[in-house]
Amino acid sequence: MTIDFNKNNDGLVPAIIQDATTKNVLMLGYMNAEALEKTKATKLVTFFSRTKNRLWTKGEESGNVLHLVDIKVDCDNDTLLVSVNPNGPTCHKGTDTCWGEANEASYGFISKLEGVIEDRRLNYGPKESYVSSLFAKGINKVAQKVGEEAVEVVIEAKDNDDNLFLNESADLLFHYLMLLQAKGFTIKDVVDILKGREK
Incomplete structure (x- = not known):
């Protein structure tokens, strides 16, 4: 998997977080190479926080971690699709997704x-x-x-x-x-x- 971390000159790529079962998009975060490696090593999704200027494992305080299932890179090698099994609500506001939607299965x-x-x-x-x-x-x-x-x-x-x-x-x-x-x-x-x- 080749990822272009330098495309935006900040070493970060967007990481779209998707529930592995429901296929709903839960949130968007950013990863640098170190965050990606930590995510792979721990199987817990880790981002680079632009506000805290450090690595941040989702749920490190709340316990609402995202268990890694799979990672895919898009055709331009500059965006990640991260499939997860969430442990509790994903959004820091307490909702299932950062769009305030319930993370329920839909059968189209x-x-x-x-x-x-x-x-x-x-x-x-x-x-x-x-x-x-x-x-x-x-x-x-x-x-x-x-x-x-x-x-x-x-x-x-x-x-x-x-x-x-x-x-x-x-x-x-x-x-x-x-x-x-x-x-x-x-x-x-x-x-x-x-x-x-x-x-």
Whole structure:
């Protein structure tokens, strides 16, 4: 790993700190060559503090250290991406990130879709929304729809029409997300179970 510490004439490079699991950006700090070497040696993220003019290990006073997982350098060799497992909140103000956001896992479009389902369930009437109408019929109806969609996926899996198979798979996933909400859960709860099974 070649890093250009002299590009800015101050011997420092930006270090973007990212949670290794959630992939959320937690903070931005600066490292010089000595801070990088200490980070690698101790497996605790260490920066060069421009205000204190010294090396500074994150959490050295609060205990909210950042455990090193991986370090990557960008294409210009002048910025680091540091993957970590945080021990507590990262920001000195007590928040998970320096942008005041919660460090929660997001599953991209799936999380957005869960939000849409929740909104339709809570804020729309049965005549305004298919989702609302299905929830209004109760959990048995929601569960039945998941079963029906699962059977349709199996049927289409045996045929050669990939478009139908993928559309039925989308229907199954959509209704499964509804069933999870009907039971008071989200996809995160399922992912947590799968992570617990990881060997």
